[in-house]
Every structure is written in structure tokens, then in C-alpha cells.
Amino acid sequence: MSDEMKVFFSYLSWTFFASMVATPIMMVVATLAGRFMGPTEYGKYNLVLIINQFLLIFIFFGLDVTSVKYLAKAHTFLDRKQEISTTSRFVFSLLIAQLAVALILYPILKTLSISYSFLILVVAIYTFVVTIKAMLDQSIRGMEKFKQQAQGKIIESIIVVILFVFVFILLKKNDYLNFLLVTGLGAITISLFYFRYLSQYFGASDKNILAKRLREGKLFFISALTGTLFMSADKIIVARYLGIQALGVYSAYYFASFGVANQINQILVNIFFPISARLKNKSFIQKIDKLLFVSLAPFTLLIALIVIVVMLIFGKEYPLNYYYVIGFSFFSALYFFQALYNAIIIDASRQEYNKCLNVRIGISAITMGAYILGIYLHIISIAFIIVTLIINLAVSISVQRLYTKQLAHLQKAN
Secondary structure (H helix, E strand, C coil): CCHHHHHHHHHHHHHHHHHHHHHHHHHHHHHHHHHHHHHHHHHHHHHHHHHHHHHHHHHHCCHHHHHHHHHHHCCCHHHHHHHHHHHHHHHHHHHHHHHHHHHHHHHHHHHCCCCCHHHHHHHHHHHHHHHHHHHHHHHHHHCCCHHHHHHHHHHHHHHHHHHHHHHHHHCCCCCHHHHHHHHHHHHHHHHHHHHHHHHHHCCCCCHHHHHHHHHHHHHHHHHHHHHHHHHHHHHHHHHHHHCHHHHHHHHHHHHHHHHHHHHHHHHHHHHHHHHHHCCCCCHHHHHHHHHHHHHHHHHHHHHHHHHHHHHHHHCCCCCCCHHHHHHHHHHHHHHHHHHHHHHHHHHHCHHHHHHHHHHHHHHHHHHHHHHHHHHHCCCCCHHHHHHHHHHHHHHHHHHHHHHHHHHHHHHHHC
């Protein structure tokens, strides 16, 4: 076994351990929260998360990817301090700005009796908290402190459980605002834990480094925005045309299926990207195709079994629909491989990533066209959206496979 693989598996053990402890705990808490809140309040909670995802993309502007990449390559204390300080100051400045705007708009909109005025304030505060967590987490990951990252996630999950029991079970405050409070306090806890290890790396920022990272981050920003538009447009359409309660049911299925695939993907990418950024030989990418064909069907079935169990826990207010189970499970399995291909292309070749990104934007545009057509023809339903999502990912993966094969041939030639 090569030295790189030994390092990879040593890091993977910590990430895997944390995921085996923290992830099931957080999934059970989220599921029980959905059960106690009911579809309507759970729909409101997910609406906040959707808006939060878009704000995160604009606040980071791709720095969440470039920061990890260059931190992994930095070897001196000064280099790491410049990277962390530059990114954190930029992100924190934008967070203060968006919070200030929300605080100014809230009383004005409230005076005008605009119904969503309070939602704007809630989203701004929640975004501030979870963005700080994400910013510190990427620094921990870039510095390959996977042991500390694992410990932080376990501590966060414990705090969330304690608060959830106190607020939802003892006080019986079963609404979306209290669940945001519970998860927000968990995010603050892990942020303070990370800060212990990173406080020495905060200092003055470097404008030249920031300019370079933003230029490179622009591509990742476009990619993230395109992906989030694709991944969130469905929920926005469900909320607008099928209602908040339907969004709650839809989000429950989405969480039960996509949550599993996304967590497994994060385990691998969490370690893969920092390690791969230091490797010159990328020959391993040709093995992904074999992995796709061998594991797609069993992975889909595994997710389907998990979805059934999770939906039963959600309760009777979330009807068990086996078409939704299979559809969401297959979509989530495809997403896992799409995200894996994407991480490989990002790391291996910026030029190929640019080409792939342009194609993905085109595919997402066609998907949005399909949604618009569905709205126009009054055929929007959860089943229609699931089929559209699956077709989008299937086409995207086909394109990504072509690019990864080209990269594999280039590696052999070199």
C-alpha cells in the first residue's frame, strides 16, 4: 500500500467514526423534529434552509473550495495564516453586511405589513451562525485536522440531542423556529470548538491572495449556483404550486434519501479533496466507471430501505408512497456518483472542469425549461419533479464520464 493510501485510510477512519456516531444522531433528531412539527412547520423549516443555501453560495463565492485546496498545499505557518485570515475576513465582512441589511429592512417591511418580513430576519441570523461554522470547518479540513473535525461533529450532535429533548419533549415547543434554535446552538458549539485550534491563524488579510482566490473561485461559484438552482428549484416550485404542507412531505422524502447519499459523499470528498490536491498521479479516476456500474443498483436498494424506515418514523402525516421511495432513492444514488465525478474533475483539470461546467449549465437550463412547461401545462406534481431530477442527473453523469475518460487517457499518456 502506498504512503498516500495509508494517510487516506488513517484520515478516513476518523471521518468514518464521526459519521457513524454523529450522522445517525443528527438524522434521528431531524426525523423526530419533522414528526413533532408536522408537514407545515417542517416545510417552513426547509424553506429557511433553501434561502440559506443560496446566501451561502454568494457569501463564499467559491472560497469554500479554493481555501481547502490551497490550505492543503500550504506548508508553513505563515502561508496557512494568510489563507485562513484572508478567507475569514472576506466572509465575515459579507456576513455583517447581510445581517445589517436584514435588521434595517425588518422594521420597514413590518410597518408595510409584508408577511415575510420576519422570515428575512430569521434567515439572516441563521445564515450568520451556520456560515461561521462552515468557514471554520473548511479551514479544519484544509489543514487535515480530521481528528479534531470528528470530535467537533460528535460534540455538536450531543449538544443538539440535549437541546432537542429539552425544547421539543420537555417544553413541547414544536415549531420550526425552535428547531432552528436547536441546530443553531449546535453550530455555535462546534464553531467555538474549532476556534480553539484556529485562533492563532487569524490576522491580517492579503488583498493579492484574495484577488487570486476570487478569480479562481468564480468557477466554483457558478458551479455551486447552478447546482443549487437545480437542487432547490424543485422545492421552491413545490412550495409555490403545491403548498407548504406538500413541501414538508417532499422534504421528508428528500431528507430520508438524499441525506444518506450526501453524508456518504461528504465522508469521501472530505478527505479525498485535500489528499488528492497534493498528488500528481491521478490514474485512480479510471476506476470510477466500474464503481458506478457495480454499486448503483445495490446502493439504490439500500437507500430505499432506509427511506422506508425513516418515513415510518416521520409518522402518519407523511404518507408512505413507494413510487416516491424508489424515485428518490434512485435520484440520490445518481447524485452520489455525480458529486464524486465532479470532485474528481475539479481536482484533476481546471480546463476540463470549465468545459463540463458549461455543459451542466445547459442541462440545468433545459431542466428549468421542463419545470416551466410543467407549470404552464398544469402537470406539476411530486412525481413529475422526481422524473425530471433523475433525467437531469443521468445526462450530467453521462457527460462527466466522457470527461473523466479523457483525463484517464491523459494520465496514461503522461
